Structure formats: structure tokens, C-alpha cells
Amino acid sequence: MLFESLLAGFQLFLTPLAIGLTFIGILIGLLVGAMPGLGPLMGIILLLPVAIGLPPVAAMGFLIAIFVGGSCGGSISAILLRIPGTPLAAATLFDGYPMAQKGRAADAIGIAISASAIGGLIGGVVLIVASPLLARFASGFAPPEYAMLAVTGLFAIAIISGGSLIKGLVSGCFGLLLATIGTDEFSTGYRFTFGSHHMLNGFHIVAVVVGLFAISEMVHQIVGDDLLKKPDIKVERPGFGSLLTTMRHWVNLLRSSGIGVFFGALPGAGGVISSFSAYAIAKAAAKPDERYGEGAEGGVVATESANNATVGGTLVPTLALGIPGDASSAMLLGALLILGFVPGPILFEQEPQFVGGIFLVYMASNVFLLIAGILATPFFVYVLRIPKFYLIPIILILCSIGTFALQASVFDLMVMFGFGLVGILFRAANYPLAPIVIGIILGPILENNLRRALLISREGYWIFLDRPVSATLVCVNVLLLTGALYFAFRNRKRLFSRQES
Amino acid sequence: MTSRTLTLMVTVFFAIIVAIVFQQIHTSMQEQGIASGGPYDNAAAYPRAVALAIALLVIVQILIEFGTGQRERIVVDPHGFKRAVGLLAVFAIYLGCLGWLGYHLTTTPMVFAIMIICGARQFGKMLLAALIMSFGFAFIFEKFLNVVLPGGVLSLNIPW
Known part of the structure; x- marks a missing residue:
């Protein structure tokens, strides 16, 4: 079945449009990744309106390639400027920047790109093998399991998304509430539409x-x-020889990629945790003469292979269960829904050729990452020199045209602006934004399955404990919440006692 | 500004949200007959539960924040703050005028104004950059992606 799916996927992938857009997606991904403050999520968000008008596999290739490229691009600015383009590349600083200071910037960038591509390919193998198995296992899931899975996804992301647990949960619940706006699927009644026809389908995600x-x-x-500042950086040209240098660290590469895939598959964990964990483990396992923190090649290999392998890992629950691993994969899931595909076991059963196409675009993205990353690095270095006062209006135009293009609606622009103000308030008050997106995506899954479960149940909420998988998920959720509360209170207590002393 | 002020602002925001949820449940949803009954008919139970969860969590957050007796002072650079307000004002005016005046008449001035807010003063270069940005994006979106940008009352659309 796997082989047939991949073979059928070739027909969808092997078109000039799909291949071309995957390549362009990698270039855009590297670009948004390299620019401090942007990153893969922003790249996907800004170009989602462009993608949804394209054929499905080409559209997903474009977005997945942005995700893959963006996860690697941050290393370029981390190595050259000591500013990680994305939080994913924060751990690359430890050894990437010292390498640059020793005059090995081109080697560091080459190793970062090669390790990212190989890590991504290893993540891809796991994606191709594990997601059909997980989908097959999940094909026996009924509404109680899906409802509990949605709660698990939301809890995990709210807990790990940084800052306070309570704030994460509030953000997640806010996303759930936003998802209720529009026409109710069961009763066909209107909720929170205020008599406006613009809101019959809710706000456009x-x-x-x-x-x-x-x-x-x-x-x-x-x-x-630093709006007018033009960073003074030397143009670096890495070579394909970096691939061999990277391969010499094969144990580190395999181990770090494994860590990346593992954390990617856990909802909420993501690339930052995986890259720091991979770095810590690589450092602990290294020989003393490798000198981690002073420009060790192994440090760059560990962090970059881990954060790109995370992309493959995060796509496993996204495709197989319809539960996104992080905000970027939530946007990919949103794109799938807009394109008319419902992720989960049904997707694997009914659209195997499309799933095969997605696997292929993901693998191709990582191959293109190696080629485009090595060849186009000088271009990204030039782009890093562009002052911010040019970039801000460019992004605002993209936001405006992109949002308008969704439905040719000025109302969407007003929604965008309104949520911009909400985003500013939330950022200032340290409320994480990622759980809102996950809440919006998981909201309909949670509500519809919760109501379906209660409809088929004769004992009300006990249905969630009657079924083994659902009961296990209930236990996981309770453990997650109590564990998070315990650690939050313990940290707070420690903080107080330190302040008092 | 202190962290407490921000917490209060967020609390007011969520208080309004929760109030809207209950107001809608007791008016619009009740009128439609979807605010009671079993899981199939009752479309109000789920948003009500989520709104209650938000209210509870926000109260806990306030207790945590105010119970510690500490205020974290948040220092905002006044120039940076002015630039942020300027950007939002220009962008709001731009979005307000976009439907009325159209993309081509509004985008170049918006880009130019934002560059000025950022502190750039090379007007010739800025004007050129603003023109390239606005018409460049229009070309890409209209020519390759078949997006019809707002033409405004003058129906200004370029047949590329």
C-alpha cells in the first residue's frame, strides 16, 4: 500500500509546477528563516493565500518547502550575525558563531545546510513509514478518541508554548471560542454572527x-x-564538500535526527526543544578535544539535523491523526482543510495518491534544500544586508494583498487588523499566540467529536472512560495537566524563596 | 507601564469576550432555539463551557499576578512607541481607503509613509522603492495569480 501510494504520488508530483514551486518554496523558506523576526511560520502564513489557489500537491509542496527551508534558514544569520533568524537556530549559535569567528563561516553554513537536509531526509523516512501505520491504528478511533486527542494536542501546546501554563491555556481556549463563530454544523443555527453575512462561516483563519x-x-x-542599520557582513560561499564533513559525524547525525523526529511527533514539543536536547546530548557524548561551544562542527550538526528532522516528525500526527504538532504544522493542516482534504485515517484510505505526493514533496524539499542552500547562500547574505525599513512595508503589502486575495473581501482586511491589535496586546502581556492557532484548528474537531460522542453515549461523559484508547488519553491529559501544575507551582515556590533569601 | 496594567487590559478584553458569549446565548441563540436540549440541538453548551473556562483561568491568573505583591516595570522606548502607533495609524488609514481609492492609489503612499516613520530621509530613493514594491507586488499577484486587486471608485486596474 505504501509503495502504491508513493508510485501514485509520483504522477502528482512530477509536474513542472509542483517541482518548481517546491524549489521556490525552499528559497523563500531559507529567506524568511534567515531574516531575524520572520521564520517558517510567518513564511507559511504570508504565502498561504498564494498557495490555496494552486493544485493541491503543488500547493502543499510550496508550503512544506517553506517549512523545511525556514527551519534551516535561521542558521545563516545565527552563524554570521550571532542573531538566530528563528528560535529554532538558537542552539546553532553555540558553535556556529565561534566557527565564523575563526574564519570558518562558509564551512559552518555548509555543515548547517547539509545536516539540515540529511536530518530532514531521515525525518522523511520516519514520516513515510510511521504515518500510514499510525493512520491504520487510528482508523478504529471513534468520536471519543478524537475528542480526547484534540484535548491532548491543545494541552501539550498550551503547556510547552512558553511562559505561564494558565496563559497558554487561556490562549488555547480563546482559539476554541473563535472556532465556534459561524454556522453550527449540527443545529445549523448561527453563533456570534451578529446578523452579518460576512461571519456566517466565521473568521477566515x-x-x-x-x-x-x-x-x-x-x-x-x-x-x-535598528531600522536603518545595514549589517556589515562578508559574503560567504559554502561548497558541497561540507556534505562529506557532515557525514563524518554520522553517529551524531543519526542520534540528533532521531531526537528531532521524536520531539516533532509529540504535540507541542517542536524544533527548539529538539535542537537544544540534541545539542546537550551531543555535547555530553563528545570527546573533550572536540571543544563544544568553541566552534565544534558536531554542535552545528546536532542542532541543525535535529530541528529539520522535527519537521518530518511533526507531520506524522498532523497527517495521520489531524492533530498538529506545532503552529507551523497547524497552518499546513489549515491549508489541507482549505484545499478540501481532511487529514487523518480517511485521507490515507481515500486519497493515497495525494498522501504519496505529500511524502514526495517533503523528500524533494530536503534534496532541494541541500542544492539551493549551498548555491544560494551568497544571495541570502545580501538579503541580510537589507535594512528593516524596506522589509516592514514589503511584509505589510504581502499581508494586505494576501488576505484580500482570499475572498476579495475588505472585511477580511478589517479582521486581520483587529487581530493584529489583539496580537500586540497578547505579546505585550506574554500570552503565547501559537495555542490560539491550534485552538482554531482543533476547535471543530473537539466540539464535533465531543457532541457526537455524547450523542452515541447512553451514560453521558462516561463514554470517554469506557473505551480503552479514550480512557488512556483521558489519563494522559490528567497527567499532563497535573504535572504541569505541579512544576509551575514548584518553580514559583523556588522563585519566592530565592527572592526572600 | 507595569505588568499589572497589561494583565488588567487582558482581563478587560476577556471579560468583554465572556460577556458577549453569554449575551449571545441568552438573546440570539435562545431566539433560534439552539441554546438548550441535547448535544445535537444545544449549540450553546460548548461555547458556554469554553467561556467559563476562560473566565476561571483569567481569575486564577489575576490572583497569581496580584497575590505576589510584585510589579514588573515594562520600559517602552517613547520613540519606539510613537513609531508603533504611527505604523498602526497609517496601516488603519490604508486599509480604510483601500476599498474606496483602490490598491494603486493607496499602496505607494502607505509604503512611503512607513519608511518616513522608520526614520528614512532619502526621499528620492524611498519613492522609487515604494513604487517598485507596490507595482511589483501588483504585477505578481494580478499577472501570475489572477488576483483582482481593489480598483476603488475609479476602477483603476492595470491590464498587465
Whole structure:
């Protein structure tokens, strides 16, 4: 079945449009990844309106390639400027920047790109093998299991998304509430539409996400005082020889990629945790003469292979269960829904050729990452020299045209602006934004399955404990919440006792 | 500004949201007959539960924040703050005028104004950049992606 799916996927992938857009997606991904403050999520958000008008496999290739490229691009600015383009590349600083200081910037970038591509390919193998198995296992799931899975996804992301647990949960619940706006699927009644025909289908997710993330980020950028600054950096040209240098660290590469895939598959964990964990383990396992923190090649290999392998890992629950691993994969899931595909076991049963196409675009993205990354690095270095006062209006135009293009609606632009203000408030008050997106995506899954479960149940909420998988998920959720509360209170207590002393 | 002020602002925001949820349940949804009954008919139970969860969590957050007796002072650079307000004002005016005046008449001035807010003063270069940005994006979206940008009352659309 796997082989047939991949073979059928070739027919969808082997078109000039799909291949071309995957390549362009990698270039855009590397670009948004390299630019501090943007990153893969922003790249996906800004270009989602462009993608949804394209054929499905080409559209997903474009977006997945942005995700893959963006997860690697941050290393370029981390190595050259000591500013990680994305939080994913924060751990690459430890050894990447010292390598650059020793005059090995081109080697560091080459190793980062090669390790990212290989890590991504290893993640891809796991994706191709594990997601059909998980989908087959999940094909026996009924509404109680799906409802509990949605709760698990939301809890995990709210807990791990940084800052306070309560704030994460509030953000997640806010997303759930936003998802209820519009026509109710069961009763066909209107909820929170205020008599406006614009709101019959709720707010368009792209308008909400562009506002929350992009507009608030631009306001955050303009507050800084480096708007006119043109970074003085030397153009570096890495070579394909870096691939061999990277392969010499094969144990580190395999181990770190494994860590990346594992954390990617856990909802909420994501690339930052995986890259720091891979770095810590690589450092612990290294020989003393490798000198981690002073420009060790192994440090760059560990962090970059882990954060790109995370992309493959995060796509496993996204495709097989319809439960996104992080905000970027939530946007990919949103794109799938807009394109008319419902992720989960049904997708694997009914659209095997499309699933095969997605596997292929993911693998191709990583191959293109190696080629485009090595060849186009000088271009990204030039782009890093562009002052922010040019970038801010470019992104605002993209936000406006992209959001308008969704439904040719000025109302969407107003929604975008309104959520931009909400995003600014949330950022200022340290409320994480990622759980809102996950809440919007998981909201309909949670509500519809919860109501379906209660409809088929004769004992009310006991149905969630009657079924083994659902009961296990209930236990996981309770453990997650109590564990998070315990650690939050313990940290708070420690903080108080330290302040008192 | 202190962290408490921000917490209060967020609390007010969520208080309004929760109030809207209950107001809608007791008016619009009740009129439609979807605010009571079993899981199939009752479309109000789920948003009500989520709104209650938000209210509870926000109260806990306030208790945590105000119970510690500490205020974290948030320092905002006044120039940065002015730039942020300027950006939002220009962008709001742009979005307000987009439907009325159209993309081509509004985008170049918006880009130019944002560059000025950022502190750039090379007007010739800025004007050129603003023109390239606005018409460049229009070309890409209209020519390759078949997006019809707002033409405004003058129906200004370029047949590329």
C-alpha cells in the first residue's frame, strides 16, 4: 500500500509546477528563516493565500518547502550575525558563531545546510513509514478518541508554548471560542454572527493568523531602533564538500535526527526543544578535544539535523491523526482543510495518491534544500544586508494583498487588523499566540467529536472512560495537566524563596 | 507601564469576550432555539463551557499576578512607541481607503509613509522603492495569480 501510494504520488508530483514551486518554496523558506523576526511560520502564513489557489500537491509542496527551508534558514544569520533568524537556530549559535569567528563561516553554513537536509531526509523516512501505520491504528478511533486527542494536542501546546501554563491555556481556549463563530454544523443555527453575512462561516483563519502573527511582529520590529542599520557582513560561499564533513559525524547525525523526529511527533514539543536536547546530548557524548561551544562542527550538526528532522516528525500526527504538532504544522493542516482534504485515517484510505505526493514533496524539499542552500547562500547574505525599513512595508503589502486575495473581501482586511491589535496586546502581556492557532484548528474537531460522542453515549461523559484508547488519553491529559501544575507551582515556590533569601 | 496594567487590559478584553458569549446565548441563540436540549440541538453548551473556562483561568491568573505583591516595570522606548502607533495609524488609514481609492492609489503612499516613520530621509530613493514594491507586488499577484486587486471608485486596474 505504501509503495502504491508513493508510485501514485509520483504522477502528482512530477509536474513542472509542483517541482518548481517546491524549489521556490525552499528559497523563500531559507529567506524568511534567515531574516531575524520572520521564520517558517510567518513564511507559511504570508504565502498561504498564494498557495490555496494552486493544485493541491503543488500547493502543499510550496508550503512544506517553506517549512523545511525556514527551519534551516535561521542558521545563516545565527552563524554570521550571532542573531538566530528563528528560535529554532538558537542552539546553532553555540558553535556556529565561534566557527565564523575563526574564519570558518562558509564551512559552518555548509555543515548547517547539509545536516539540515540529511536530518530532514531521515525525518522523511520516519514520516513515510510511521504515518500510514499510525493512520491504520487510528482508523478504529471513534468520536471519543478524537475528542480526547484534540484535548491532548491543545494541552501539550498550551503547556510547552512558553511562559505561564494558565496563559497558554487561556490562549488555547480563546482559539476554541473563535472556532465556534459561524454556522453550527449540527443545529445549523448561527453563533456570534451578529446578523452579518460576512461571519456566517466565521473568521477566515488566514486573516486571523496574519493579524495575530505578522501585524504584531511588524509593530514589534518597528519599536526597535535598528531600522536603518545595514549589517556589515562578508559574503560567504559554502561548497558541497561540507556534505562529506557532515557525514563524518554520522553517529551524531543519526542520534540528533532521531531526537528531532521524536520531539516533532509529540504535540507541542517542536524544533527548539529538539535542537537544544540534541545539542546537550551531543555535547555530553563528545570527546573533550572536540571543544563544544568553541566552534565544534558536531554542535552545528546536532542542532541543525535535529530541528529539520522535527519537521518530518511533526507531520506524522498532523497527517495521520489531524492533530498538529506545532503552529507551523497547524497552518499546513489549515491549508489541507482549505484545499478540501481532511487529514487523518480517511485521507490515507481515500486519497493515497495525494498522501504519496505529500511524502514526495517533503523528500524533494530536503534534496532541494541541500542544492539551493549551498548555491544560494551568497544571495541570502545580501538579503541580510537589507535594512528593516524596506522589509516592514514589503511584509505589510504581502499581508494586505494576501488576505484580500482570499475572498476579495475588505472585511477580511478589517479582521486581520483587529487581530493584529489583539496580537500586540497578547505579546505585550506574554500570552503565547501559537495555542490560539491550534485552538482554531482543533476547535471543530473537539466540539464535533465531543457532541457526537455524547450523542452515541447512553451514560453521558462516561463514554470517554469506557473505551480503552479514550480512557488512556483521558489519563494522559490528567497527567499532563497535573504535572504541569505541579512544576509551575514548584518553580514559583523556588522563585519566592530565592527572592526572600 | 507595569505588568499589572497589561494583565488588567487582558482581563478587560476577556471579560468583554465572556460577556458577549453569554449575551449571545441568552438573546440570539435562545431566539433560534439552539441554546438548550441535547448535544445535537444545544449549540450553546460548548461555547458556554469554553467561556467559563476562560473566565476561571483569567481569575486564577489575576490572583497569581496580584497575590505576589510584585510589579514588573515594562520600559517602552517613547520613540519606539510613537513609531508603533504611527505604523498602526497609517496601516488603519490604508486599509480604510483601500476599498474606496483602490490598491494603486493607496499602496505607494502607505509604503512611503512607513519608511518616513522608520526614520528614512532619502526621499528620492524611498519613492522609487515604494513604487517598485507596490507595482511589483501588483504585477505578481494580478499577472501570475489572477488576483483582482481593489480598483476603488475609479476602477483603476492595470491590464498587465
